[in-house]
Amino acid sequence: MAYKFDFGAIVPHWELLLNGVVLTTELTVVGSVIGVSLGVLGAWARASRAPVISQIVGVYVELIRNTPFLVQLFFIFFGLPALGVKLTEFQAAVLAMVINLGAYSTEIIRAGILAIPQGQIEAAQSLAMNRVQIFRYVVILPALKKIWPALSSQIVIVMLGSSVCSQIAAEELTFAANYIQAMNFRAFEVYFIVTGVYLVMSILLRWMLKVFGNFLFERRNHV
Amino acid sequence: MSEFTLWDIVYNLALAARWTVLLSLTAFVLGGGVGLLLLMARTAGNPWAMRLVRGYVELFQGTPLLMQLFIVFFGLPLIGIDVSPWVAAMLGLTLFTSAFLTEIWRGCVESIGFGQWEASASLGMNFRQQMRYIILPQALRIAVPPTVGFSVQVVKGTAVASIIGFVELTKAGTMITNATYAPFTVYGCVAVFYFLICYPLSLYARHLEGKLRHVAR
Amino acid sequence: MSLVELHAIYKSFGELEVLKGIDLRIEEGQVIALIGRSGSGKSTLLRAINGLETINDGTIMVAGKKVGDRDTDLLTLRLNVGMVFQQFNLFPHYTALENVMLSPQVVKKLSKAEAKEVAEEMLIKVGLSDKMLHYPDQLSGGQQQRVAIARALAMKPRVLLCDEVTSALDPELVNEVLAVVRQLAEEGMTLVMVTHEMRFAREVCDKLVFMHQGRIHESGAPEDVFANPKTPELANFVGGLAGAA
Numbered sequence: 001m002a003y004k005f006d007f008g009a010i011v012p013h014w015e016l017l018l019n020g021v022v023l024t025t026e027l028t029v030v031g032s033v034i035g036v037s038l039g040v041l042g043a044w045a046r047a048s049r050a051p052v053i054s055q056i057v058g059v060y061v062e063l064i065r066n067t068p069f070l071v072q073l074f075f076i077f078f079g080l081p082a083l084g085v086k087l088t089e090f091q092a093a094v095l096a097m098v099i100n101l102g103a104y105s106t107e108i109i110r111a112g113i114l115a116i117p118q119g120q121i122e123a124a125q126s127l128a129m130n131r132v133q134i135f136r137y138v139v140i141l142p143a144l145k146k147i148w149p150a151l152s153s154q155i156v157i158v159m160l161g162s163s164v165c166s167q168i169a170a171e172e173l174t175f176a177a178n179y180i181q182a183m184n185f186r187a188f189e190v191y192f193i194v195t196g197v198y199l200v201m202s203i204l205l206r207w208m209l210k211v212f213g214n215f216l217f218e219r220r221n222h223v
Numbered sequence: 224m225s226e227f228t229l230w231d232i233v234y235n236l237a238l239a240a241r242w243t244v245l246l247s248l249t250a251f252v253l254g255g256g257v258g259l260l261l262l263m264a265r266t267a268g269n270p271w272a273m274r275l276v277r278g279y280v281e282l283f284q285g286t287p288l289l290m291q292l293f294i295v296f297f298g299l300p301l302i303g304i305d306v307s308p309w310v311a312a313m314l315g316l317t318l319f320t321s322a323f324l325t326e327i328w329r330g331c332v333e334s335i336g337f338g339q340w341e342a343s344a345s346l347g348m349n350f351r352q353q354m355r356y357i358i359l360p361q362a363l364r365i366a367v368p369p370t371v372g373f374s375v376q377v378v379k380g381t382a383v384a385s386i387i388g389f390v391e392l393t394k395a396g397t398m399i400t401n402a403t404y405a406p407f408t409v410y411g412c413v414a415v416f417y418f419l420i421c422y423p424l425s426l427y428a429r430h431l432e433g434k435l436r437h438v439a440r
Numbered sequence: 441m442s443l444v445e446l447h448a449i450y451k452s453f454g455e456l457e458v459l460k461g462i463d464l465r466i467e468e469g470q471v472i473a474l475i476g477r478s479g480s481g482k483s484t485l486l487r488a489i490n491g492l493e494t495i496n497d498g499t500i501m502v503a504g505k506k507v508g509d510r511d512t513d514l515l516t517l518r519l520n521v522g523m524v525f526q527q528f529n530l531f532p533h534y535t536a537l538e539n540v541m542l543s544p545q546v547v548k549k550l551s552k553a554e555a556k557e558v559a560e561e562m563l564i565k566v567g568l569s570d571k572m573l574h575y576p577d578q579l580s581g582g583q584q585q586r587v588a589i590a591r592a593l594a595m596k597p598r599v600l601l602c603d604e605v606t607s608a609l610d611p612e613l614v615n616e617v618l619a620v621v622r623q624l625a626e627e628g629m630t631l632v633m634v635t636h637e638m639r640f641a642r643e644v645c646d647k648l649v650f651m652h653q654g655r656i657h658e659s660g661a662p663e664d665v666f667a668n669p670k671t672p673e674l675a676n677f678v679g680g681l682a683g684a685a
């Protein structure tokens with residue numbers, strides 16, 4: 001006998017789904033803002049004159065980029081309490097996302113910085129700016145502009161990757177899906193619809209990052 | 224609670240790591256094959272095939288891998304195909320891999336100038352001959368580094384298969400944790416195993432990239 | 441006391457010794473032209489004076505004070521010595537006005553209004569009052585270079601170093617930039633410029649320095665140097681230019 005699909009079975013649980021969407025959004029926003037900031041710092045440190053700092057950041061980047069996000073998440077949520085660091089599900093999820101995105105964006109932003117022509121930096125030096133001033137006024141914005149598409153893709157990847165945070169019972173979208181299918185036994189329908197929701201979210205996120213990038217790099221008069 | 228030494232933990236993880244490697248290899252090889260077919264379909268010039276492949280890529284790049292695995296795992300039984308976690312994971316990761324690889328390779332093919340297509344067409348070659356003798360050999364050279372680089376993503380992706388119950392490195396880690404109550408050590412070891420698999424691949428990809436850039440100069 | 445004094449400056453890039461003991465005094469109000477073949481070390485010397493190249497040996501004194509390798513020394517040096525580059529090097533994400541305002545604001549801590557006043561003054565001086573709100577890529581090469589000059593001037597340096605400021609320009613844009621440099625010279629600005637514009641050098645400069653293989657081979661008043669070169673190298677160099685022209 002053929003299976004009868006019942007996508008309507010998810011309707012009564014729309015509130016749970018909505019909560020999941022909200023939490024996934026929160027995770028993504030908080031994780032991205034802090035994660036990219038960490039990436040800016042990391043990229044700065046990579047270009048630092050102190051080789052030790054640069055190397056430490058390099059090790060961090062390689063460790064994170066060569067292990068799965070899920071394992072990082074488990075390590076933080078289950079492993080850190082052994083050291084006395086107790087985190088809520090949400091905190092652990094955010095921390096994992098920040099650490100993960102921080103490593104990727106360090107590499108991405110570093111590439112942007114390396115693409116800034118040396119002449120720009122020399123001109124700033126000749127104008128008596130110090131390293132911090134040069135980074136802040138001359139380097140970082142054009143560097144971010146160059147790599148904004150790559151950074152945006154990475155943020156979308158992190159948002160989609162957050163679906164495994166359901167495994168530590170952070171109540172994001174996938175957790176909601178798991179919960180609903182456990183109640184109505186309509187696993188396929190629930191996951192199918194939630195997949196669609198993720199797709200819409202990633203398209204929206206991509207679009208918003210583009211708009212935000214346009215705003216950030218827009219030509220406007222600061223004077 | 225049974226007595227687990229560090230050695231026991233490492234030994235059991237090593238056993239499980241074989242499945243991680245096997246799943247990665249399978250998904251990478253099969254995904255590469257499917258990706259190649261998709262690439263052909265996309266570059267052959269049929270607008271519908273093009274759109275379809277683009278949608279396919281968009282779908283897999285725009286949704287979580289976990290959802291993709293869930294849909295395969297829960298969807299196939301509905302059409303009468305019973306799947307084990309292994310088959311579901313293999314299938315899901317193959318599709319996932321194919322979407323990413325076809326997109327990477329498309330970029331490589333497109334970076335081969337239009338002049339090469341025109342020149343080979345003017346020599347009377349058909350599409351398959353152009354691909355076979357002119358485009359692919361050139362595209363292949365620039366495609367290797369990012370392809371090796373993506374293999375790291377595949378290995379890391381296999382961790383997600385633990386969630387549908389496939390016992391590989393991560394799942395084994397969870398099971399051992401439940402037996403030992405030593406999550407810090409166990410997940411630390413799990414991470415080290417992944418690192419040992421992935422880091423050489425990353426290094427190799429970077430090495431190839433450097434070599435390519437050197438040649439290009 | 442000279443404004444800038446160089447004593448026995450040595451600089452190598454790996455094995456290659458590019459500056460082999462340069463002594464040079466830059467007096468207040470002097471306009472110096474630095475000439476010489478490609479690769480003779482002119483740019484390197486200029487960059488060393490601005491602290492863009494760390495020298496291997498020798499001393500640089502600015503206004504009687506030795507420039508050490510502390511960050512504050514470098515700051516003092518650069519507050520006194522401005523530089524204009526062959527490739528303009530304007531900041532692409534700022535307008536002409538912002539390019540000029542930036543450093544007075546962040547380095548000299550002028551208020552926005554003060555910085556703007558200085559910047560406008562300088563941009564008017566270089567003839568760009570109508571281009572202040574343009575971005576670099578909306579300006580011609582000559583205009584960009586004039587913004588770069590205004591940007592350096594806005595820091596009120598006591599010496600301005602110019603490294604082939606017209607070499608990257610289309611021929612028809614060269615004169616508008618040279619006119620600005622000439623005006624600066626006439627106003628009494630201390631200038632050191634690397635140039636291949638010999639006629640300009642002869643008209644504007646009061647000292648000519650000929651560099652050859654990392655050394656100052658000959659120097660003096662332009663008329664003398666051009667009229668009777670003492671060394672065959674300079675004669676060759678001047679003759680080659682005349683022949684090419």
Ligand SMILES: Nc1ncnc2c1ncn2[C@@H]1O[C@H](COP(=O)(O)OP(=O)(O)OP(=O)(O)O)[C@@H](O)[C@H]1O
Pocket residue numbers: 453456458476477478479480481482483484485
């Ligand atoms: N960063 C560097 N690394 C290595 N070698 C350099 C570097 N900069 C300059 N050189 C070398 O130093 C020598 C002098 O260069 P410099 O740019 O000072 O010459 P120049 O007199 O300004 O020549 P041009 O008229 O072509 O501008 C050249 O042989 C050049 O190749």
Ligand SMILES: [Mg+2]
Pocket residue numbers: 482483484603604
């Ligand atoms: Mg030069």
